[in-house]
Amino acid sequence: MQHQSIPDATLVSNYIKGDECALETLIYRHKQKIYSFIFSKVYDKDLAEDIFQDTFIKVIKTLKQGSYNEEGKFLPWVMRIAHNLVIDYFRKHNRMPKFDNTGEFSIFSVLSDATLNAETSIIKNQIAYDVRRLVDELPDDQKEVLLMRMYKDMSFKEISDKTGVSINTALGRMRYALINLRKIIEKHNIVLTN
Numbered sequence: 001m002q003h004q005s006i007p008d009a010t011l012v013s014n015y016i017k018g019d020e021c022a023l024e025t026l027i028y029r030h031k032q033k034i035y036s037f038i039f040s041k042v043y044d045k046d047l048a049e050d051i052f053q054d055t056f057i058k059v060i061k062t063l064k065q066g067s068y069n070e071e072g073k074f075l076p077w078v079m080r081i082a083h084n085l086v087i088d089y090f091r092k093h094n095r096m097p098k099f100d101n102t103g104e105f106s107i108f109s110v111l112s113d114a115t116l117n118a119e120t121s122i123i124k125n126q127i128a129y130d131v132r133r134l135v136d137e138l139p140d141d142q143k144e145v146l147l148m149r150m151y152k153d154m155s156f157k158e159i160s161d162k163t164g165v166s167i168n169t170a171l172g173r174m175r176y177a178l179i180n181l182r183k184i185i186e187k188h189n190i191v192l193t194n
Helices: 008-016 020-042 045-065 074-092 104-109 118-136 140-150 156-163 167-188
Strands: none
Touching: 008 020, 008 045, 008 074, 020 045, 020 074, 045 074, 118 140, 118 167, 140 156, 140 167, 156 167
């Protein structure tokens, strides 16, 4: 594969021009990351494989229609497609995505998509409100770390400096905050998708 050193953007445009191998290289290059992300949400090998396949079917369709315009941000774009397909799957089956240690993507990603119409933005405000209410149910030390991380976008190093605890303790509190949020969500049977 002499494609390995070629940037994603070039491979994308080569694929659009008809070079099928370019897509193969892109899939091969990013498969691990995308598959791991999907698996971290669904914890099921077959399902993750299905969603992975669907993701690339969507990628191929979009590229073939010529409606791809992500200026060199191929991987984040594909991750967004994968994320949306995971959300669609959970919506269809009335289940909530799993949180992993970096599960900030899941409920908070619903809060950060900038392309929203009025109705979606009302729903989003409701979700933001629901999430804040849930966060208020957390123990203070977990709530503090979660708010700094999610709402103030602070790094764990900054959180550690500000709270006077080690980075590991801050990470642990974040992890427990997400685990507890998940329990609260399940207990109240809340669906956090718009």
